[in-house]
Amino acid sequence: MSADDEPLAADGENPYLREPPTDFRPVADIEESEADRQIELLREAIREHDRRYYVEGDPAIADRTYDVLFSRLEVLEDHFDRSASDSPTNRVGGKPVDAFETVEHVSPMLSIDASGEVDDVREFDQRVRRELGVGSTTDTAADDTPDIGDVDSAGADDGTATLSDFSDTAAAGRTDVDADLGYVCEPKFDGVSIEFVYEDGRLVRAVTRGDGQEGDDVTKNARTIRTVPQRLRGDYPDFLAVRGEVYMPKDAFQEHNRERIEQGKEPFANPRNATAGTIRQLDPSIVAERPLSVFFFEVLDSSDGIERHTEALERFPDWGFRVTEEVERVESIEDAIDYREDLLDRRDDLSFEIDGVVIKVDDYASREALGTTARHDRWAYAYKFPARAEVTTIQDVAVQVGRTGRATPVALLDPVDVGGVTVSRASLHNPSEIAEKNVNVGDTVRVQRAGDVIPYVAEVVEKKSEGHWELPDTCPVCESQLERDGPMAFCTGGLACDAQRRRSIEYYASDDGLDIEGLGEKSVRQLVAAGLLETVADLYELDREDLVALEGWGETSADNLLAELEDAREPPLPDFLSALGIQLVGPTTARELAREFETFAAVREAAIDSPEALESVDEVGETVARAIHDFFTSEANAAVVEQLLEHVSPQAAAIEAGGDELDGLTFVFTGSLDAWTRGDAQDLVEAHGANATSSVSSNTDYLVAGENAGASKQSDAEENDVPVIDEAGFTELLAQNGIEVA
Structure with missing residues (x-):
């Protein structure tokens, strides 16, 4: 049946909800009134399909059919100029903004007092009971009292729940002396808190937590998140402000980081950083492309009377809000502590990051009596988890391609604390080391940091996979062949x-x-x-x-x-040779090549026609000579070099002799210096008789370490008893040898 044969819901039934027609007439052939009705029905249907897919995890139509309906709505809105702020088509992002407007919250979004110590949690319970004038719990709820995780829930696979009849059933099981006091235990999401404000069922504002009193208006960005309802459903309040946590699911985070690494971008440290960096993008289309989701967990203000937190959570799914199934109402603080221990054990199995649990007084009147401090609500407490330390799980492996084409496998990890730093990726170095350590996706590994800088996988703690990870045959970026060179691999592109x-x-x-x-x-x-x-x-x-x-x-x-x-159109030849990024050719080797061959044409000719001639140059052996030859004989590289030479004329830079004050000394430079570039510093010492090399050995006299100095060179210096001096020490050494520095 075609779409044109379908009645436009004259009988109240939306034709696009179940087995929708997809054969539409051209928009030029329909009247505006018909288009308006079709737009209305399509928006209603797509909102429902979004809810079924993203909130309940129970889609009613195929993805291809959904795409047809969505495309039809876009065409109609564009042709008849019927854009609307709450249309599902805004999910793809609107126009960028210049800056976010600061907006005051409907109700303060305060922080939560927190601790990782169980005694502090019990003290919280004692204070609550003391201030509310209720006694200790004598009995817990009956064994058959259900928690939210027990209630039937469409979409349980993605961590969502429906709280049908939960409040009444829980209260019926109570046998303790203080029936008005009960706690609701929830995961403490590790994301970004947002206030969502609805008027007459329409989303009108989304605001970051900010300082708790006011935050940034990120409504345009929030509209792109599929799990944020733009219109409420069911019997909703006329006015409603709710608190939700925007987050990036673990698997989506790992996939997003993999893409960033393969695109040469810096990956995010953890899902929270990825979420925070995304929600504050000035371009909503960027937000729409990133895999954000939301859990809703608190009513901030409402025109309807709601008496308990469990009642609010029960009504949330009816209004279209996604809630987590990992919620439980308990009757004692000891039950809350048990809940925390259970969730800590299952933490790695959850599809989202949490860093503890939140324990909340259920009854709203009791919350009002407890009040707030200047910084936090007195009716809630966060029982934090200990930070993961060193041992974690490999979720995926990406291949990072460097400027020389070296393909480095990078393990994408469940975020873990290593020496006080959160780490979500670690180097696997090369295919040979992966095979030696027998590392694969799914394995539990120990992560360490080399020189407190670069994280790497040190060992497999628990083998949970078959065999080891294998390097692909082609580059993930350009699909050129990857070639092995000893233990390493390189992209041939x-x-x-x-x-x-x-x-x-x-x-x-x-x-x-x-x-x-x-x-x-x-x-x-x-x-x-x-x-x-x-x-x-x-x-x-x-x-x-x-x-x-x-x-x-x-x-x-x-x-x-x-x-x-x-x-930079007439660069010194050493600088130009180094700038080309030839594998294994840094500033020191480039300077030696320039000294030997004097012109760029001579260097290139030797590299192409007689690479063995390169081996007569200090710092150049067979391996380096082959790398230079491979660079200049590559068609792609040759084309870029020719283009460069249309704009650039490398200048032979003779190193002026300045004396022999440093004769016999060998220097290595690492890090950045204020007064010189490393190349200039190397030229300076060589002009006064010294040698400047790129690696530390027993023949090195001084390692000059500037800012952000490499840890490996400093470690080599320590092993070889080589003095390490900073820039001030280097300047003083020059002065002691009669070398004046301007």
């Missing part, structure tokens, strides 16, 4: 690979490259995302108007960058 290309641009502008101020990681990503940069050569074709049009850029920043790029 070269600068044709997006990951290598982005990182090559970042490296080209870095301290080890041409040191172009204003071209940091963030700005490079922005320029690439805007389509202004595809290769390094495009830097020299940037247009002032295009730059000024970008968010966060002004005329001054655009002019400054263009001036920096103009100054």
Whole structure:
């Protein structure tokens, strides 16, 4: 049956709810009145299908059918100019905003007093009973008193619940002396709290918690989240303000992080950070693309009288709000403590992150009597979980491609505390080490941090998988072949690979490259995302108007960058060679190549035609020579180099002799220095007779460590008894040897 044969709900039945027709007439052939009715019915049906799918986990129609209905609604709204703020089509995101408006909360969103100590929880119970004038619990509820997890629930697989008849049944089982006091125990979600305000059943405002009194208006972003009802259903209050927790499900978080890693972006540390960073995006379309969800858990204000928290939770699903099934009403604080221990045991099995449980007085009149402090409600208490420490589970493995094409497997972890830092990813180093440690997805592993910086998987604590993880055959970014080189693997795509290309641009502008101020990681990503940069050569074709049009850029920043790029058109040859990002060729090796061959053309000719000639250069052995040869013989790299040479003329930079004051000394530099780039510092000591090398050995006399110095070099220095000096110590050493520094 076609859509045109269906009555437009003249009998009260929406034709798009069950077995909906999908063969629609062209919009140009229907009248406005018919279009308005179809729009109304489609919006109503799609809201219901969203609720069935995202809240109950029980879809009524196939995904393809839903897509047809959604597309039809978009076409109708566009053709007849019928946009509406609460239309389901707003789920895909609206226009970006310049800034968030600060809005006062309907009711204060206070924090919760918290502790991880059981004695503090019992003290909370004693204070509540003392201030309410009720005695200790003598008996717990009858054994057959159901908790929320026992109640039938469509969508139990995704952690949602329906609280039908819960309050009355629970109260009927009570035998203790203080029947008006009971606690509701809930997971303490590790997400972002939002106030959602509904008037006449329509979502009118969503506001972050902020300072508890006022927060940011993120309504446009909230509308894109599928589990946020834009219209309530059933017998809802005329006015309702509820508190919900926006979060990113664990599996969605891991998948999102995998995508970020493979795109060369920095992954989020944990789901909460991912959620917080998403909900405050100025562009709602970005929010719509990210996998956020919501649990609703508290009434902040209502035009209807609600007497108990359990009553509110019972009514939430009827209004369209998603609640968690992990809720239980208990009659004593000892039961609440048992609830916490049980949830702690099941923490890793939940589909969402929690960091404890919240214990709340059920009765609203009792809550009113208990009141609040300036910072928190006195009727609730959070019993925190201990932080996960070092041991965690591998949920997935992503492949990160660096600027040289090296493919590094990265374990995506359940967030874990390692040395006071939350870690959600860890290096697996290379395929050989993975095989040696027999690591795979699902295994429980111990994570450590190398030099307190880089997390890595140290060992498998409990093997829960078959075999070990295998490196794919192709690059996840460009689908070029991955080739093994000893224990490591490399993408063969070269600068044709997006990951290598982005990182090559970042490296080209870095301290080890041409040191172009204003071209940091963030700005490079922005320029690439805007389509202004595809290769390094495009830097020299940037247009002032295009730059000024970008968010966060002004005329001054655009002019400054263009001036920096103009100054970089005649770079010193060592800097240019290093900036190309050739594998194994850093500033020191680049300087030695420039010293030996003097011109870029000579270096490239030797690399292509006689790579063995490169091995006569200090710092260049067979492996490095092969890497240089492979770089220059790659068609993709050669094309980019040719484009670069249309804008850049590398200058032979003879290192001026300054004397032999440092004759016989060997220096290694690590980290960033204020007065010099590392290359300049190396040139300086070599001009006065010293050697500058890239690695620490027993032959090294000094390791000069600037800010953010590498931990491995410092560790090597300690092992070889090499003195480590900072920049001030280096300057003093130069002065002691009669070398004046301007």
